[in-house]
Amino acid sequence: MLWNAFLLAMREIRRNVLRSILTILGIVIGVASVIAMVMLGDGTTEQVTGSISKLGTNTLTLSPGQERRGPPQADASAKAFTLDDVKAIKREISGLKAVAPATSSSATVVFGNANHTTSITGSDNDYFIAKDWELQEGELFSTSELKAGKSVCIIGQTVREELFGTVSPLGQNMRLGTFSCKIKGLLEAKGASSFGMDQDDTVVVPIKMLQRRMTGTQDVSSIRVAVNDGVSTTAVTNSLRLLLRDRRGIDGDETENFNIRDMKDIIETLSSTTNMLTILLGAVAAISLVVGGIGIMNIMLVSVTERTREIGIRLAIGALEREVLLQFLVEAVVLASLGGVIGIVLGVFIAFVATSIFDIPFIINESIMVIAFLFSTIIGIVFGYFPAKKAATMNPIDALRHE
Numbered sequence: 001m002l003w004n005a006f007l008l009a010m011r012e013i014r015r016n017v018l019r020s021i022l023t024i025l026g027i028v029i030g031v032a033s034v035i036a037m038v039m040l041g042d043g044t045t046e047q048v049t050g051s052i053s054k055l056g057t058n059t060l061t062l063s064p065g066q067e068r069r070g071p072p073q074a075d076a077s078a079k080a081f082t083l084d085d086v087k088a089i090k091r092e093i094s095g096l097k098a099v100a101p102a103t104s105s106s107a108t109v110v111f112g113n114a115n116h117t118t119s120i121t122g123s124d125n126d127y128f129i130a131k132d133w134e135l136q137e138g139e140l141f142s143t144s145e146l147k148a149g150k151s152v153c154i155i156g157q158t159v160r161e162e163l164f165g166t167v168s169p170l171g172q173n174m175r176l177g178t179f180s181c182k183i184k185g186l187l188e189a190k191g192a193s194s195f196g197m198d199q200d201d202t203v204v205v206p207i208k209m210l211q212r213r214m215t216g217t218q219d220v221s222s223i224r225v226a227v228n229d230g231v232s233t234t235a236v237t238n239s240l241r242l243l244l245r246d247r248r249g250i251d252g253d254e255t256e257n258f259n260i261r262d263m264k265d266i267i268e269t270l271s272s273t274t275n276m277l278t279i280l281l282g283a284v285a286a287i288s289l290v291v292g293g294i295g296i297m298n299i300m301l302v303s304v305t306e307r308t309r310e311i312g313i314r315l316a317i318g319a320l321e322r323e324v325l326l327q328f329l330v331e332a333v334v335l336a337s338l339g340g341v342i343g344i345v346l347g348v349f350i351a352f353v354a355t356s357i358f359d360i361p362f363i364i365n366e367s368i369m370v371i372a373f374l375f376s377t378i379i380g381i382v383f384g385y386f387p388a389k390k391a392a393t394m395n396p397i398d399a400l401r402h403e
Contacts, residue, residue, distance in 0.1 A: 012303070012331055013338075023299040024339030026292025027379065031343025031372045032350060034286055038368045039351035041278025043360035048274055059130055060237060061261045062223040062244070078257045080219035083207070085247060089223065093239050095231035098126035101207055101220040107177040109159060109203060111169075116162035119202045120176070122210025128187075130226040138170050138185025141206055149208030151176075154185040156200035176203065179213060233262050289375060292339065293383035300332050300387035312394065325392035332384020333377060340376030344369050 013020045065078035086101045103122045108115055121127070125140045138154065145152050153176065160169050169183045181203075190199040211218055225240070227233050237260050244250075244258055314324060348364070355362040
């Protein structure tokens with residue numbers, strides 16, 4: 001009986017192809033919109049998570065001043081850190097992979113006839129461990145270079161492209177502000193951070209050299225702490241907070257003049273935000289599915305009216321009400337399901353094109369495809385039931401009289 005109902009439904013769909021296409025258009029648009037929005041949201045979430053991961057996972061960033069939104073940065077009004085604070089953290093806190101001081105400035109770097117204004121970061125070799133940043137070529141700073149604050153540097157890919165093009169910069173001397181600096185290493189490309197900054201547009205130098213020759217102070221603007229795998233960043237954060245409160249003379253309920261940011265918290269916050277936006281956009285797109293369901297009900301009511309005599313003949317020769325109801329209900333479900341399948345294909349195609357245009361990861365979400373298809377089928381059942389019920393409850397005599 002169910003198979004016969006399906007064959008009758010297919011016959012009616014083929015008999016009115018254009019009307020069937022217009023009927024399922026709302027379902028197609030609804031399913032495609034939901035799938036495209038959700039897959040774009042998944043790709044955006046993946047991109048945000050990946051961008052933050054480039055800053056270094058399982059890391060904490062310590063900055064002077066109270067916490068502010070945006071990229072971690074020093075608060076000029078708060079007491080800066082010192083290299084003694086860095087030594088105390090290494091000495092007092094266990095479970096740490098690296099503790100990297102960082103002080104930043106900007107300067108124009110010059111090589112030959114090329115020049116480029118870039119960010120200069122003073123730190124030590126722990127900086128590359130904390131940021132999970134490998135060298136493409138060259139070597140890290142030696143212990144003697146760090147202690148003496150020698151004029152050596154490691155550059156990012158953007159600086160290399162601006163000054164040297166495709167030529168290897170190793171061993172070359174470039175002018176960094178007013179003094180010469182020998183290039184020891186070239187960093188691997190990292191791309192833009194989650195805050196839109198080009199991480200490769202940088203020059204890293206020994207912090208003592210930067211303090212002596214550029215900033216003229218002993219200040220450390222931030223400290224990046226990398227925690228060993230398996231060690232709780234929450235526990236380390238609490239230990240750091242107690243240590244720094246003691247070293248900075250903060251008592252009782254006095255407000256802290258420093259802040260500690262956990263990269264995991266930032267990742268979770270941004271991921272939850274993008275997920276919420278994805279759900280919201282998906283819900284808005286799902287409204288068009290309901291509109292498509294109304295279109296199916298409208299066309300099915302028209303179909304029932306057109307086929308009144310056919311229904312009357314079927315009932316008169318012994319067809320049961322449930323058989324007539326099943327016939328029209330199956331027809332509505334087939335239409336909705338067909339729209340769901342076309343919508344899935346269209347939605348995946350739209351998502352693929354959009355992710356290619358916006359350079360977002362293309363992620364196939366099988367679960368949303370299944371949900372969208374099931375929802376379209378349910379729409380067919382819900383909005384097809386009333387016309388089917390109307391057809392099944394017709395009086396055969398009145399139906400045969402219908403012109």
